[in-house]
Amino acid sequence: MAKIIINKANFFHNLNQIVLKTGSKEKVAIVLKDNAYGHGLTQMAKLASEFGIMQAVVRNQTEADAIRSYFSDILVLGADGIVDSHCIYAINSLDAIAKAQPSARVELKVDTGMHRNGIGMDELLLALDQIKKRGLHLVGVMTHFRSADEMGSALFWQQKAFEKVKRMVKEAGFSDVRFHSRNSAATLRMGEFDEDLARIGIAAYGYNELPVPFDRVALKPVMKLMASRVATRRLKKGMRVGYGGDFIVSESMVVSTYDVGYGDGWCRGDSANPYMTPEGLPILGRVSMDLISLASEADEVCIFDDAQTAARQLGTISYEVTTALSPSIPRIIVEV
Numbered sequence: 001m002a003k004i005i006i007n008k009a010n011f012f013h014n015l016n017q018i019v020l021k022t023g024s025k026e027k028v029a030i031v032l033k034d035n036a037y038g039h040g041l042t043q044m045a046k047l048a049s050e051f052g053i054m055q056a057v058v059r060n061q062t063e064a065d066a067i068r069s070y071f072s073d074i075l076v077l078g079a080d081g082i083v084d085s086h087c088i089y090a091i092n093s094l095d096a097i098a099k100a101q102p103s104a105r106v107e108l109k110v111d112t113g114m115h116r117n118g119i120g121m122d123e124l125l126l127a128l129d130q131i132k133k134r135g136l137h138l139v140g141v142m143t144h145f146r147s148a149d150e151m152g153s154a155l156f157w158q159q160k161a162f163e164k165v166k167r168m169v170k171e172a173g174f175s176d177v178r179f180h181s182r183n184s185a186a187t188l189r190m191g192e193f194d195e196d197l198a199r200i201g202i203a204a205y206g207y208n209e210l211p212v213p214f215d216r217v218a219l220k221p222v223m224k225l226m227a228s229r230v231a232t233r234r235l236k237k238g239m240r241v242g243y244g245g246d247f248i249v250s251e252s253m254v255v256s257t258y259d260v261g262y263g264d265g266w267c268r269g270d271s272a273n274p275y276m277t278p279e280g281l282p283i284l285g286r287v288s289m290d291l292i293s294l295a296s297e298a299d300e301v302c303i304f305d306d307a308q309t310a311a312r313q314l315g316t317i318s319y320e321v322t323t324a325l326s327p328s329i330p331r332i333i334v335e336v
């Protein structure tokens with residue numbers, strides 16, 4: 001059976017590195033959206049809570065409900081605001097203010113330059129006014145950076161814009177509001193932490209996607225994907241393996257199938273440029289829905305132990321490799 005091994009010591013190591021940046025555990029919100037980037041929602045919620053994290057960020061109400069016992073506050077990014085003692089709802093548009101239940105706790109997302117969602121700077125005063133009129137409880141104001149993990153000036157002018165947002169919110173009479181803007185890359189990259197919260201996703205799972213010139217905080221991958229052997233056969237020169245027969249045996253060899261495929265969220269890739277496992281085993285021929293073939297007889301093989309390295313081979317980023325993994329693969333927590 002394929003399985004995902006979650007290394008608790010590595011997760012705690014990463015959280016400790018982040019706390020060194022934010023100054024305290026109270027200022028870290030663990031981002032658990034999309035099944036905790038594929039790591040397992042409830043498993044990671046439980047571990048984060050055991051570490052001492054009290055805030056979480058999720059995508060929808062279903063995710064929030066699954067982890068409500070572990071956190072004091074859960075920020076829900078993509079749901080209409082309702083009255084809920086644990087949840088705070090991101091407001092992305094004027095429309096969302098109109099839809100939220102009176103006295104729902106909300107956080108206003110302001111678009112400072114990413115132009116994905118959030119209230120425009122020119123709508124900010126109107127939005128604050130409508131929040132008051134509708135009787136919503138404004139807990140926080142946030143923004144999201146479009147280029148925290150890239151060189152260039154965008155991060156800095158967005159930061160400046162957010163400073164202006166903070167002044168405008170305070171001038172509008174909201175004194176007890178928290179402000180936050182930083183994701184993993186911004187938290188790792190920027191010096192002095194002077195905000196109320198950091199929203200940490202990928203760094204907690206062990207990946208630093210900053211380009212090389214930045215000071216690199218050493219993080220440790222939390223997840224490892226293992227597959228189990230299904231069948232083994234000896235093949236002769238000239239025989240072909242898998243759909244389309246893309247792999248041609250050049251000399252007699254032992255080939256086994258292992259129980260991971262694109263049905264599990266593993267990338268189908270390009271059989272002409274095969275993925276190589278950490279042990280140096282290339283995937284032979286095409287990836288099937290539930291199976292791959294490798295030149296091995298081992299009962300278990302590691303498919304990847306570092307999603308960033310795997311992602312480079314597959315032409316994507318660590319986020320996509322881990323998040324795509326099917327929730328039905330068992331997640332097994334190990335202490336070290």
Ligand SMILES: *Cc1c(COP(=O)(O)O)cnc(C)c1O
Nearest residue numbers: 031144183184185199200201202
């Ligand atoms: C996903 C997300 C984050 C986390 O980003 P990372 O790069 O994984 O740290 C933070 N804030 C918002 C609004 C997000 O959607």
